[in-house]
Amino acid sequence: MNLVRKTNKHYFIFLLLLFPIMVGVDYYVIEYFVNLEVNDVLLHESERIDYELKRNGSLPHSNYIYSTETVPENFSNQNKFGDTLVFEAYIDKQIPYRTYQFTVDKGSQKIRISLWHILLEMNELILWLFASTTLVLLLLFGGLFFINRRIYQWAWKPFFYNLSALKNYDITRKEPVQLKPSKINEFKELDKVVTALMEQVKKDFQNLKEFNENISHEVQTPLAIIRNKMVLLLESDNLNKEEQQWAQSVYQEANKLSKISKSLTLISRIENQEFKRLDTVDISSIIDNIVRNMEEIIKFKNINISIDLDSVTVQCDQILANILFTNLIKNAVQHNKEGGYIDMMLTSDKFEITNTGSTSDMSTAQLFNRFQKGNKESDSLGLGLSINQKICDIYGFRLDYERDDDKHTFSLFF
């Protein structure tokens, strides 16, 4: 539920609770004041009657007089107000009246006079109150709803702008996210906090990245030295079989280490967007070259290869394109089995490579992880696909993997 709805809901609930209170209070207030007013009218009338009687000695005409009766001398009832219902035959209804009974002297006689004044019909009053209150509340709610909406649209505009800007936030991007300033203090505060947060995250990320780069860069020279010395050691004739095997493992592990750090460096370079060139890359000729380079090893493994390439060009960095397709084709060769096959198909919107291989129960998501090998005993490092994923991310390509028993298919959508 968005904010404007939530607020409106609460306004609505509040007005709904307010409604009976308003009707009730209105009812009693109006009743009270009407009674007060009617009392006044009746009192005035009684005073007028009294005055006229004293002056003229006869009862004046009055619209309110309902009854007069002569009462004994010693009658001592007080003047009093009262309510009564009278059945009016002409409308077939009980009508409420306010009464005022008072006693006056007419000469030597005492006369008890009742004044009646018609009162509002309460049912009707309630009905009208209900209607008018409803109208007022509807107007109120409508107004609130409208204003609330406008405030939401206007005051929150920078907020939503910033929100979508933040959604596109990418830590690897060089330029900072530009937040639209707001006049509202809370938003200003929020902007400040978010900006500080982004800067901190960026700084940490930068440090981490530099650390990674330095590590993989700095290990290269020592690794080169280790390898050179191991070759010298292996060349010497004085090693016994066991020592020679030790030296060989050290040499091989140093090689592996060097490859890992080279691959990791490549990944961080891709992440750093150091490959900025947009060449018009002829994909079919890239694939041709790679296949030619591996031709003999493909033949050696007795792999049947069928290639169906349209002439396709894609805008991307030549070197990355080379890495991407080398990894895909290399995978298909490496994980293939003796006498298997590779099918390649290139059309203007996708490249598809299918190869036979072992059955692996690894999920697609796992396959793209770093250091994930489809095949435990293989010598590969498991970095190729995560490099490919990074390359695809840059250009918005999509890389899908599908497995049907021993048939593995990678589809690359440009």
Place this chain on the structure above:
Amino acid sequence: MKILVIEDNAELLHDIKDFLEEEGNICEIAPNYHSATMKVGIFPYDILVVDITLPDGSGLDIIKVVKKENIDAGIIIISAKNAVGDRIHGLEIGADDYLTKPFYLAELNARIKALYRRKVYNGRREIVFNEINIKPERHEVFVNDYPLTLTKKEFDIIHFFVANKNRLLTKEAIAEHLWGDDIEMADSYKFIYTHLANLRKKIAELGGKDYIKSIYSVGYKFTDHE
């Protein structure tokens, strides 16, 4: 040939120097920008091996100096920075080749020889090893003057072997030379093994001797020493 190696890591510098001297070259060293520019200005060299990151300057600037002074020397960059921009930039300002650290010394040796041949003999020089005769620019090999029919990779193998004769070539170094460093495959070692067997057979058929020695299981050596 006379080679100047410019590299700030003393250990690596001496590895390279020792290796190249064993190949019969005259090898001088410069551990920094200052001494490198001094030596380049005074002595003539056939080949410069230049590291890009030096404590007191950039190897790229040394290349610029060499080009500005019209010094006729082949230049090979060795750098730990596998940055594409560096590679392209280096080749643009006049370097002839680029190797990324860590490289195999055998690979550096082969590249130096190839570069030297291109520069001095315009590539038109045969490489002779006893009865074996390689014509690199035409991708041809003769054994006792009989042409040897080879696949491309077989040619690359024997060329690499002869360039690094009498040296241990590890399987890794051979694989990287044949396919580049982004193809690491278990299959490539088997491939090398099989193709070396083929190569031995083909050479033997033409009356050549078997120079390919297997060194433990780590690699091979092309040698006529017993």
